[in-house]
Amino acid sequence: MMFNTALYTDLYQLAMGQAYFLKGKHRTEASFDYFYRKIPFGGGYVLFCGLEDALAWLEEVSFSDDDLEYLKGQGFDARFLEYLKEFRFTGTVRSIPEGELIFPFAPVLSVTGPVVECQIVETFLLNTLNFQSLIATKASRIRYISGEESTLSEFGLRRAQGYAGLQASRAAFAGGFDSTSNVLAGKTYGIPVSGTMAHAYIQSYDDELEAFRDFAETRPENCVLLVDTYNTLESGVPNAITVAREMEASGRKLMGIRLDSGDLAYLSKAARDMLDNAGLYDVKIAASNQLDEHVIRSLREQRAAIDIYGVGTNLVVGHENGALDGVYKLCSFGGHPRIKISENLKKMNFPGKKQVYRYYDRNGQYMADAITGAGALPPHRMAHPFEPGKSMRLDPATARPLLEEVMKNGKRIAGVREVRDIAASGRENLRKLPEEHKRFDFPHVYKVGLGPEMETLRNALKERKLNGDPE
Amino acid sequence: MMFNTALYTDLYQLAMGQAYFLKGKHRTEASFDYFYRKIPFGGGYVLFCGLEDALAWLEEVSFSDDDLEYLKGQGFDARFLEYLKEFRFTGTVRSIPEGELIFPFAPVLSVTGPVVECQIVETFLLNTLNFQSLIATKASRIRYISGEESTLSEFGLRRAQGYAGLQASRAAFAGGFDSTSNVLAGKTYGIPVSGTMAHAYIQSYDDELEAFRDFAETRPENCVLLVDTYNTLESGVPNAITVAREMEASGRKLMGIRLDSGDLAYLSKAARDMLDNAGLYDVKIAASNQLDEHVIRSLREQRAAIDIYGVGTNLVVGHENGALDGVYKLCSFGGHPRIKISENLKKMNFPGKKQVYRYYDRNGQYMADAITGAGALPPHRMAHPFEPGKSMRLDPATARPLLEEVMKNGKRIAGVREVRDIAASGRENLRKLPEEHKRFDFPHVYKVGLGPEMETLRNALKERKLNGDPE
Structure with a gap:
């Protein structure tokens, strides 16, 4: 198929890839999170879709001889092109299952691998997951x-x-x-x-x-x-x-x-x-x-x-919103958590590899999502991500982790999921979302927060960056 | 490439194709017009785009063995599937050049050929021309x-x-x-x-x-x-x-x-x-x-x-309009002009094969488009398409035909046009459109009308249909 080329990406991914390569940093392990910020259609949730297509692409993606010839004509370095000849995605992907409901700012999918690979696949992942999630929603x-x-x-x-x-x-x-x-x-x-x-x-x-x-x-x-x-x-x-x-x-x-x-x-x-x-x-x-x-x-x-x-x-076409605003942000490089500073707290990302815990109420309905570090246990309380001092209690006994490993060393872990299974689980999951988040007019906001350690780490890194200290 | 299959169409095209085939009518010559009704973005024009991709697809399109196997599983008749095995597009396409400005209701592209072929290719043509014209605009x-x-x-x-x-x-x-x-x-x-x-x-x-x-x-x-x-x-x-x-x-x-x-x-x-x-x-x-x-x-x-x-x-994504509303309407079947009746005059199409003449003012600027029969000379006046009794004078000496044959018997007539040539002619054409049609706020409406014979034919067919007479 015509789209299984790594050329279906932005030029700057290759420019950055070359910079990493020529500086000998291309194999440094990096982690990126995919998440979105704004729910489309004035709704209360997004239905996550496109993962199977994304994984299939990651397993297949490469540069053809033709592609490399084209890049040569664009002035890329011969040593880098030699490297791209063998290019395959060899990283690890952890993801919320396709057909699950996702909420703003919580990581939906996380990619870990050599930084050059993570960058080159960014554009396709965003393209596929943003669009399919928009339409499924x-x-x-x-x-x-x-x-x-x-x-x-x-x-x-x-x-x-x-x-x-x-x-x-x-x-x-x-x-x-x-x-x-x-x-x-x-x-x-x-x-x-x-x-x-x-x-x-x-x-x-x-x-x-x-x-x-x-x-x-x-x-x-x-x-x-x-x-x-x-x-x-x-x-x-x-x-x-x-x-x-x-x-x-x-x-x-x-x-x-x-x-x-x-x-x-x-x-x-x-x-x-x-x-x-x-x-x-x-x-x-x-x-x-x-x-x-x-x-x-x-x-x-x-x-x-x-x-x-x-x-x-x-x-x-997803009228009246033509795109989901999903982004893919570096959260770890060479084993160190990373954040991007912004005057707008909402434009900062959360540092390090993560887990998302979903908490259920006594009727098995979705109640809240807490973002923690990758290895953490479900926390007893979570902080509002952007309003300091605001927090809520949680019952860890009701929590279930959402991110699971779906690809390791570039190979899928589980088998291919049929679209009809994804549709069935979507239906099931929507039943677990309380009505007030599904109504069309001013739906109630589903709560997403930070576990205490994540909040502390985010604030510490932010302070350090603002003080100009190296991470 | 994965999209050069005739399966990239709506199921009903194949259902209708089978009906024509089993009734021995599939080789009857039909003509369809592609046109649109509403200018997106509150603007005053559409820039026509996508023709080269459409022609390339028409030259390549066929059903693979796999495709036919799939259709067999969907219950299609074995004789029809045998016919589809040899399916190629063998028709004629007349079109306004890519990069030209187009206006509501005037035919932009016309397809003539065996009715079954015209139907099967409809969906791809609409898909490609609608989207690329939207984004180019x-x-x-x-x-x-x-x-x-x-x-x-x-x-x-x-x-x-x-x-x-x-x-x-x-x-x-x-x-x-x-x-x-x-x-x-x-x-x-x-x-x-x-x-x-x-x-x-x-x-x-x-x-x-x-x-x-x-x-x-x-x-x-x-x-x-x-x-x-x-x-x-x-x-x-x-x-x-x-x-x-x-x-x-x-x-x-x-x-x-x-x-x-x-x-x-x-x-x-x-x-x-x-x-x-x-x-x-x-x-x-x-x-x-x-x-x-x-x-x-x-x-x-x-x-x-x-x-x-x-x-x-x-x-x-063409924010804030995700789609151009282009349609593809039967205008001739077996040599007879056809129309679709509607209580809404704007939802009727114009009958028969057509030409569109563009008239220029003394400065070489675009002035108006008149829709006529395919063989007609540029008319001296044109009628408002939907407001009976309203008309305007035209100077035929300034008129130039817009529709030209670009494909005959399924083969392109001219060579492939590079996108940079199309972009250059788009720039040139936009210079010929008066500023009042390009302004963002309440642009002046560009006039599109019917030549006298086209108006007479449309009205006659409409009367006959409303009286229940056969065409």
Whole structure:
């Protein structure tokens, strides 16, 4: 595949890599944390997605001869290029599982290895994890408001951002959708594919009824007829009813009809009545046209008779936030914890290799996350990360570590996880998140804090840096 | 490459293809128009981008044995799969040149060929043209406000939507950027690559000055030092000045410094003063951090001393519109013009194969576009497409046809165009668009209309459809 080259990175990673190499520091062990700062869509959580793709890439990534020729032309040093010829990712990755809920500032994934490798893979990791987590989160919001009983089909490929369409379909499924229209995603990731028909097919006939008949004949399973080409209630639905009855006469069933324009609440109820009056209780109603969680919420408030929601553009581009702001920050170099100083406390990162403990309430619901050093036990209290003096008590007996080793020496530890397993655990995890963090309007902020030792270390390093002392 | 499979499409294209095939209609000649309805970013134009990638895909696209095996598992008919084994795109494509300005409702690209081929390729064409046109348009807005004298570097890969990062870098360059950080895009499309350094590199040292020295030593050309890791004006800039002088002493030159946080207007002016006072007039100042056309406009109003703008997220995801709403509509089938009826006149398409004439004013500036039938001469007047009775006079002597044949029988007619040529013609074309269409606030609407015969045909077909007559 075209993207398994280490060239899918920023030039400065290679420039820094060369600097480390020529100074003999490229094998120095470094650790970087991936985390994000701001929840998109005005929501209360992010659903972590993209890890499997990231690990697959880390296992495969290298520079081809072509790539090295290109870099030579860009003025890179011959000794460094010789090194890149054998380049492989040989590091260790610890991560929160894909499909888990993640919250601002807590490390989600941590990479440890020779610094040059950690830098070169940064861009791809950010690119993949930021985007897939964004879309999975959007999908989970749409699932939340649609209820478990609705069928959700993603068909955004035509408006997806170019090649991102492949990953968008994966993430939408991981986030709770039932199927995609994207055939390549279906094949690549084993996601169920679904589809109906377009206006063009009906327009290619002089007669809507004839078009419906031919389509139903050649697609006896899963046949969904698009009923809004001419007039939904006067032509489309009556013709669909005719075909549904003809299908029943030959022992087949029409799966559904699709509304793609007009007032979906009104039309769906009118169409439901017409179908029911014809005894076609099992024929489903699908709706599409600029849907997202807000439109679906309104449709459900109006008790629209919609069984299947087809969601495209707004899902696959993550409208109204096109990116998750995930970053990848150095936290340890040569065995020493590192931080970046900033006048803005929120722009500082936390030093050293870490663990994140999630605490549960008595009902098994998520309560809070505490960030500690990698080897630490779950703490009894945690400090607010940015407001000195604020802290809360915790019960360590309810804590579970979130970061686990998923790759060692460049090889995956566990087997490949199927997207459907990730989707199932996403669903499970969302059930453990209290409703007040899932609501759309001003969701309650989930608490993330620092264990006492982490807070002390962060403050000490900050003081030292501000005093100009070497670390 | 992984995306040159015809599976990168919506399932319904294949379902419709099978219906056409089993009914013996798959070779019927059809024409589809690609056009869009709404200009993104509140702007006055779209810069057309993505055509070369689309044509390259059309020349390559096929189904692999694997793909067909997958489709068999999805229940497709064996005879149809046999047909797909030999599937190639054999149609004709007429298009407006890449890098040209396009306006709502006028056809941008037209595909003519066996209906099954036209349908299967629809999704990829929309996916590629919608996205690249969106990003090229955004890039051109940033160029417009930055002036020709600024250097614009795109470095959005880490926040780009997954694999779309490759196409985003291409489109940003086509839209007026000077370089990208994306090394794969540099290699794939021959775009200049650029990059500076990250905070992590500096943090890996105990001392900022030592980090600067090592970096400058190993990257003597194009060295740009990031000066905000500790304190921009008290540490970063003074250390950069020290290194710049050391470089000069050995006959080298520091290319620039980069500001990545804080008040960019204030810091850039202060840094410029410090550099100038040190006699380092040639050292450039680069700035980054959530830039877009609006932030750059403000920085320029404040006379910030910034030579190089590094733009990431907001450019590559097309913030605040994640998608161009381009559609692909059947306009002719079996030699007969077709339209889709809608209660909303704007949702109807125009019938038959077409030409678009662009009219120029006496200064060679773009004035209006008229949509006509494919063989028609430029008309003397055009009608408003949606407001009956409204029309304007035109001077046919100033008209030039925009749609030209770019692919015949599935083969490109002209050679491959380099992205730098497309970028150059985009720049040229933007100069021909009057300022009032380029301004950010309430730009003047560029006029697109229908030639008299096209208006008559559209109205006649609409009447016939509404009366239920066959076309």
